[in-house]
Amino acid sequence: MTSRLFTKYNRPGSRYTVYPTIPYWDPDSFSKESWVQSLTHSLNEYSDEGISLYIHLPFCDSLCTFCGCNKRITLRHEQEMPYIRAVLKEWHSYLNIFPKTPSIKEIHLGGGTPTFFSMDNLKILIEGILEPVHLAENPEFSFEAHPKSTSRTHLHGLYNLGFRRISLGVQDYDKSIQLALNRVQPLWLVKRVHDYARELGYTINHDLIYGLPNQTIERNRPTLEITESLKPDRIAFYSYAHVPWRKGVGQRAFDELDLPKNAEKRAIFEAGRQFFKDHGYKEVGIDHFVLPGDELAKAAETGRMRRTLNGYSTTQNKIRLGLGMSSISESGDGFAQNTLDLEEYQQKAETGELPLIRGHISTTKDQLLARHINELMCYFETDLPEEPILKADILSDLKEMQEDEILIIDHDRITVTETGRPFVRNVCMAFDQRMKESSREMMFSQTV
């Protein structure tokens, strides 16, 4: 792979988990009234699908220097219950708004560290969420687990509440990298949680990251080998997102010069990609590897996979409600985000006010472009839109990438080539009319 392309195309760009991307949401399109209207409409229209709930649990007991998530570092466990009360209050505010009681298709506990919370408190949370509603057919409950804080009690208790998928934060097993990440977690610690989760019958996901400080292909190899030997059902091999300007992120704790960049960073991914494929994993989307037979593999094969804020998903439902500080909700044609401030979140949720800070109601054109971007991020392929002006605009932006063999266009079908895969986010940018029409330069992580 030529380093010329990396120098040319590696630039700031969205990760395209939603479209329009948050910095380009249109504040004029959004109000609490329009948000409620959009949710009500979707619930009336698609109530059979059930809704997904994302619950953000923001506390962690120490700061990992690579982390780009919205979290609060604390050792004060007495904060758990007030937070849970606020989340349940927020949930009830939504239930009061909804024209009918929704059924629950999916619950995902993310963070922060959900297993920072005691099992007793998580039980109060989940029972409180489920008490006023019923479950859709084949519900999917999952949670993110830090190996250090996930006990047998957590694994057992969450299993009894219906959780069947666990995402273990591994990142990299190399000791010197773990020291730079302020996250020393030996193999035995991960294995203990992994083995017990297996025994109970969970589907297991391991999160790895490439592009970490001091990481090289050679240094990453043992991580690949250990991961493969444990045979998780899914492996997410994320690109390290360097966003040190974001509030609450500790990414200035290591030297930026130690970060592998451009072709060197991508080579670490390529080595992992080859390794997992050689060991029976199927590549899915931009950064996932799954065992054949896994639900995500089946969804990918049948075109049912989609990219969401929580990674790739097999569910199709339109309403994805985000509860908790900083969570993002989707209604089908709109988005809303909760405040990133913990105290403000709790105070507003407690008083029954939706703790929103921003949102966007999508136009028909937004929805069309979102579909194309989703296809690219899932399958590296999409059609050109039919509308002539839009099509001409996108084509003119794709021309140079076509000349650089990043993609081919055949009968209005765009296919990202093998050479072009690292630059799929750049290809998506050609479809990002909101970004192109705006004069604002936004801060994003690099596309590679």
Ligand SMILES: C[S@@+](CC[C@H](N)C(=O)[O-])C[C@H]1O[C@@H](n2cnc3c(N)ncnc32)[C@H](O)[C@@H]1O
């Ligand atoms: C909310 S975090 C983790 C859950 C749990 N707190 C833990 O650390 O294990 C979910 C995953 O996001 C990924 N992640 C966090 N910060 C990242 C970054 N800056 N770039 C890429 N991936 C990141 C990590 O792989 C992490 O396991």
Ligand code: SF4
């Ligand atoms: S990686 Fe997980 S444990 Fe570490 S700071 Fe981020 S959310 Fe907390």
